[in-house]
Amino acid sequence: MPALACAAWAATMPRPRGKPAAATEPTVNPQPAVPKPPPAPTAQPADASVPPAWWVRLLSRVPLALLYRLADLLGWLAFRVFPYRDAVVRENLTRAFPDWDEAHMRAVRRRYYQGFADMLVEVIKSATLSPAQLRRRVRIVNLEAPRAHLAAGRSVLLAAAHQCNWEWMLLGLSLELGYPLDAAYKPLVDAWAEREMKKVRGRFGCRLIPAKNLLADILQRGPVTRAIAMVADQEPTTSERKHWTHFLNRDTAFFMGPEEISRVTRLPVFFIAMRRVRRGYYEMQFLPLSAPQERLEPGELTERYVRAVEEQIRTAPADWPWSHKRWKLKKSLYAGR
Numbered sequence: 001m002p003a004l005a006c007a008a009w010a011a012t013m014p015r016p017r018g019k020p021a022a023a024t025e026p027t028v029n030p031q032p033a034v035p036k037p038p039p040a041p042t043a044q045p046a047d048a049s050v051p052p053a054w055w056v057r058l059l060s061r062v063p064l065a066l067l068y069r070l071a072d073l074l075g076w077l078a079f080r081v082f083p084y085r086d087a088v089v090r091e092n093l094t095r096a097f098p099d100w101d102e103a104h105m106r107a108v109r110r111r112y113y114q115g116f117a118d119m120l121v122e123v124i125k126s127a128t129l130s131p132a133q134l135r136r137r138v139r140i141v142n143l144e145a146p147r148a149h150l151a152a153g154r155s156v157l158l159a160a161a162h163q164c165n166w167e168w169m170l171l172g173l174s175l176e177l178g179y180p181l182d183a184a185y186k187p188l189v190d191a192w193a194e195r196e197m198k199k200v201r202g203r204f205g206c207r208l209i210p211a212k213n214l215l216a217d218i219l220q221r222g223p224v225t226r227a228i229a230m231v232a233d234q235e236p237t238t239s240e241r242k243h244w245t246h247f248l249n250r251d252t253a254f255f256m257g258p259e260e261i262s263r264v265t266r267l268p269v270f271f272i273a274m275r276r277v278r279r280g281y282y283e284m285q286f287l288p289l290s291a292p293q294e295r296l297e298p299g300e301l302t303e304r305y306v307r308a309v310e311e312q313i314r315t316a317p318a319d320w321p322w323s324h325k326r327w328k329l330k331k332s333l334y335a336g337r
Helices: 004-011 054-060 064-081 086-096 102-125 131-137 144-151 166-176 191-201 211-220 257-265 300-315
Strands: 138-140 156-160 181-185 207-210 227-231 242-247 250-255 269-278 281-290
Touching: 054 102, 064 102, 086 102, 102 166, 131 138, 131 166, 131 281, 138 166, 144 156, 144 281, 156 166, 156 257, 166 181, 166 191, 166 227, 166 269, 166 281, 181 211, 207 211, 211 227, 211 257, 227 257, 242 300, 250 300, 257 300, 269 300, 281 300
Parallel strands: 138 281, 156 227, 156 269, 181 207, 181 227
Antiparallel strands: 242 250, 269 281
């Protein structure tokens, strides 16, 4: 899964020496005829020279109610004392919601910083969160939609966004799906943080695949019935294929991975919507984006995904990562896609 939660996690960690992992945007072959893929990637053994994250495990055993007190402090500091990327947050929100007055803008900014701090402690808590605790906190309302395809022996592609707590989304889905779950992710530069995040994300059986290897892995393991999850609202800075559209009042480039994979495999695609019910409690819902074997015009599936993401953001704007520099690419530099 993409890197904003990883960045938050890594910010809390010391950085011992280790060989950096490649951080490459997912890529897919735009041609239907794909050469024989390499062997499917497997989990790499932990580096024995990296010390165990005992202090993270210890901190994760603190009751969540107390960790939220820490989050209160971190959110206040990020908003009032050491504003984190305040200019970026202000510009992004102002461009997306030009009709907001200053009072409303300030209220959303404050909720955004608090939500980001909440997610940080929730990710730390993920290291020891029990299945029962997670089931209480992450509710899936229509899991039967993707399960119907899986029960029929048909794999499904799941596309999500950086809304609310996408790390708990992955854990909750791993716990409840009842079928193999693979997730594309962007490896972290720091070897120690990379190892710890893989441990947490794989706690309930999810298989992690470097995003650059995703299509090859899907083709290599084609007969395996499974769900394949990815977060696709990040900026496609290294991808050759881009879909340009109007998103949050700005020309925006989107990664076309889900569309290209769907075109090659003809898998059904679902959007995973996530909303915050209250602090520490979330709800997930599966919205169909395309049916199996459905033939769509180029860009149509990506456009459906973009509209679902935008609707989710406009419903709960404080739960999307506004501090991310999402609009670095300019359409004037790129012709078409």
